[in-house]
Amino acid sequence: MTHKKIIFVTLDGFRKDKVDFCPTLKSYADESIVFSNMMTVAPYTLAAHHAMFSGMYPSRNGVNAYYNMFRFKKNEIQTIPQFLSEIGFYTCCDIINDVVIPTEGFDEVNIFDEKTVDFKKHHSEVIKKISTHEKFFLFLHYTEPHKNYVVDIVQKYKDKENKDEYFAQREENDARYTSYMFQLDEYVKTILQTIRDCEIEDETIVIFEADHGTGVGEKHGEMFYGAFVYDSTANVFSLIHIPKTEPKIINSQCQNIDFFPTIAEMTSYPKEKLDPRVQGNSLFPLINEEKLEEKPSFIETGGLYGPWPSPKKHNVFAIRFQQKKLIFNDTPETWEFYDLVDDPNEEKNLYDDKNEIIGILKSKLISHLQANNIQTNIS
DSSP states (O other): OOOOEEEEEEETTOOGGGGGGOHHHHHHHTTSEEETTEEOSSSSHHHHHHHHHHTSOHHHHSOOSGGGGGGOOTTTOOOHHHHHHHTTOEEEEEESSTTSSOOTTOSEEEEOOTTTOOHHHHHHHHHHHHTTSSSEEEEEEEOHHHHHHIIIIIHHHTTOSOOHHHHHTHHHHHHHHHHTHHHHHHHHHHHHHHHHHTTOGGGEEEEEEOSOOOOOSSSTTOSSSSSOOOHHHHEEOEEEEOTTOOOEEEOSOEEGGGHHHHHHHHTTOOGGGSOTTOOOOOSHHHHTTOOOOOOOEEEEEOOTTSSSOOOSSOOEEEEEETTEEEEEEETTEEEEEEETTTOTTOOSOOOOTTOHHHHHHHHHHHHHHHHTTOOOSOO
């Protein structure tokens, strides 16, 4: 079936373990397809968004460091709005600035003022306006919890040389973050009600996706997100609501670069016209419960809000496969290995050079780095 209306909402910095504090979102998830092991390929907004919109890892699409936001290979990489425009979709986005996603291919680019915007009212109006189009793709960027945590918590410690106080107040940080969930849930409620009011509920695919999670101090050294690749920021909330499709929870591991080929498939964009360099895989085989071998997820990042300045290129890399995670920190050169079944919070580093499983994962990680021309001390 070809779908003609898509609303994609990024819940910036939303922690998936907070969904219980969001009754509307939780109820909607019960009616949707939920991906319980969705990995962001880079746990910060700029790299995550460009990866989603290109279907490629950051080191392939050019946004391979926080300050490389302008290096997206826009003249040679196909994006979601570009291929949708080819098949008659009206494409629109409402975003915090014009570098947070690749804007090439959008018919309409709206920039909101994060300091003054009323997200519920503003995004409701955007939906009403675009709902009159027969075929449309709308991308909405919701940043309220992210903004509030920065203003209320992170700014207090950002310039302090010794940030131990921040990590000592993990419970207080977590409580403050949790307090923002009511606001987020009211936003979700407004979005869903607006879709119903516009009478497009039965023909609109809705995607709610976190670009990354938020650290509240559980990993010493990472104040917020982007410095490390632990599951608290890399394993993200993700759902797709497809009208007249049975809800389900998909536990198989997948990645946010998979949205590119998934949206192509749901809109019947010709496969042969997709960029052959796309690294994501359509989620529909998982949705259709086809038996597939698990594929490893690769994650990379570059020190934002961490114990060292953001580097010129990503310097932390991980492979997550079969509930195991191997992490390579290029600066300083160290390894970490976690069994996510026995140690879901990644607190006990089991790295051992002689471990056979670690050897297999290390080989796969090095192959990935080499295939993407990532220069490190091991590739």
